[in-house]
Amino acid sequence: MNPKTRNMVSLLLVVVICAVVAKGSLQKNLTEQDPRELGDPNQMVVETRHSLPWHDEICVRRGKTELFILPNLFHWNSGSPMKDVFQNLGRPQFQGTFLDQDYYVWKVDVRYDWDMENKYRGRFLAVSFKYNKRVNDVTILEELPPDNTPIPAETEFDLESL
Numbered sequence: 001m002n003p004k005t006r007n008m009v010s011l012l013l014v015v016v017i018c019a020v021v022a023k024g025s026l027q028k029n030l031t032e033q034d035p036r037e038l039g040d041p042n043q044m045v046v047e048t049r050h051s052l053p054w055h056d057e058i059c060v061r062r063g064k065t066e067l068f069i070l071p072n073l074f075h076w077n078s079g080s081p082m083k084d085v086f087q088n089l090g091r092p093q094f095q096g097t098f099l100d101q102d103y104y105v106w107k108v109d110v111r112y113d114w115d116m117e118n119k120y121r122g123r124f125l126a127v128s129f130k131y132n133k134r135v136n137d138v139t140i141l142e143e144l145p146p147d148n149t150p151i152p153a154e155t156e157f158d159l160e161s162l
Helices: 005-032 082-089
Strands: 042-044 059-062 063-069 094-098 102-114 120-131 135-141
Touching: 063 082, 082 120, 094 120, 102 135
Parallel strands: 042 102
Antiparallel strands: 042 059, 059 063, 094 102, 102 120, 120 135
16 A cells, blocks of 8 residues: 555544544533433423424423424424313413414413523413414513403313314
């Protein structure tokens, strides 16, 4: 083997070894910083693609318990059904409309997964649904929107019809 070929093979071997080591340390770093493993186990958390880019599904969870799945823009008919949201969060306290889209609001202590210092935590969780009664969007609110309507306590939601 001539010296030029030997140098190229050696360089290629070093690059491959460095890539394997870098991938292993990156994977270890990502699992150590997984927001699902951090924070208060009773805190309701809205996961985001910013914090969990390697997860296929993101969700709203309490501690490690998944409450419902958020929609994936690249998958048709993704997101939890309305029935699952109502079963896990209970009866909503408020209802409103924003940009011709109905939403339900629950009074809960909630934060985004990237907000470990709780600087942007909210007191309300607003969930809107698509035409097929699947989760469309989730928003954390500090104050109620001005157009909200309280839902009377005696209002019953038939989970089977949702």
